[in-house]
Amino acid sequence: MDDRTVGLVLRALRRRRRWTQDELSKRAGCSQSQVSIVEAGHLGAVQVDRVRRLFAAVDARLELLSRWRGADLERLLDQAHSELVAEVVRRLELAGWDVAIEVTYSEYGERGSIDVLGTHPLRRAALVIEVKSDLPSAEGVGRKLDEKTRLAPKIVLDRFGWRPAAVGRLLVLPETGRLRRLARIPAIAAMLPADAVAVRRWLRSPTGSLAATWFLPDIGVRNPRRVSGPPRRVPGPPRRASNEPPSVERQPPQPPIDPDSVRSPR
Numbered sequence: 001m002d003d004r005t006v007g008l009v010l011r012a013l014r015r016r017r018r019w020t021q022d023e024l025s026k027r028a029g030c031s032q033s034q035v036s037i038v039e040a041g042h043l044g045a046v047q048v049d050r051v052r053r054l055f056a057a058v059d060a061r062l063e064l065l066s067r068w069r070g071a072d073l074e075r076l077l078d079q080a081h082s083e084l085v086a087e088v089v090r091r092l093e094l095a096g097w098d099v100a101i102e103v104t105y106s107e108y109g110e111r112g113s114i115d116v117l118g119t120h121p122l123r124r125a126a127l128v129i130e131v132k133s134d135l136p137s138a139e140g141v142g143r144k145l146d147e148k149t150r151l152a153p154k155i156v157l158d159r160f161g162w163r164p165a166a167v168g169r170l171l172v173l174p175e176t177g178r179l180r181r182l183a184r185i186p187a188i189a190a191m192l193p194a195d196a197v198a199v200r201r202w203l204r205s206p207t208g209s210l211a212a213t214w215f216l217p218d219i220g221v222r223n224p225r226r227v228s229g230p231p232r233r234v235p236g237p238p239r240r241a242s243n244e245p246p247s248v249e250r251q252p253p254q255p256p257i258d259p260d261s262v263r264s265p266r
Helices: 003-016 021-028 032-039 048-057 072-094 138-160 177-183 186-191 196-204
Strands: 098-107 110-120 125-131 166-174 210-216
Touching: 003 032, 003 048, 021 032, 021 048, 032 048, 072 098, 072 110, 072 125, 072 166, 072 210, 098 138, 110 138, 125 138, 138 166, 138 186, 166 177, 177 186, 177 210, 196 210
Parallel strands: 125 166, 166 210
Antiparallel strands: 098 110, 110 125
16 A cells, blocks of 8 residues: 555545544644645655554554565565574573474464473473564564463463463564664563563573563674674795795896906006
């Protein structure tokens, strides 16, 4: 859907309610001029959250769709997601946890899959991990993470035959400045207040509950100018042996001296 169509949809929904642009602006908490700009299809002149508030005021939702070279964008996201999952699995196994990937469930009409399910039978603990290469919707992520955490005790009991006494929830994101800022918004900060230090502590001694956001290096995106490697050495002159005499610079051969051309001193 292009910007022009988005504007036409908003106008149609507003007129369906028999609202003026001024009435819609008051309900959405923005100016009447912004309503006019959006309805004209000039979305680039208005902040995205304002546009979303306008659609929310008419009981609608605006969803953004990213496109880049067709299906290559999906493969790019899948690659970043897979590498983050692999890093999570590696770290949990080093900490002594058992790990299961893509654990599907269907309980009481609720269906889905857990990206990474960590279990520690000796500690009677389970960890539900949601891995995201991006964070499009805090509300959607929080709702599904709550669902998976709530169903985790039954999932572990059905699969492994024991019920965990401690269940943690963890949102894993790549380490970027933008996602760091998004994680600080009140909706996510209240839902997942713990930090990386608390995560490492809980993995060592999983007692009680855990709700945290864990940032890991985005190993799928690298700066080619900063690829680490051994320093390159510029070859110098070959070393001479310790018993070899120092080399003497050789002078070019001189022409023979003609005796007749040499005058004797007077």
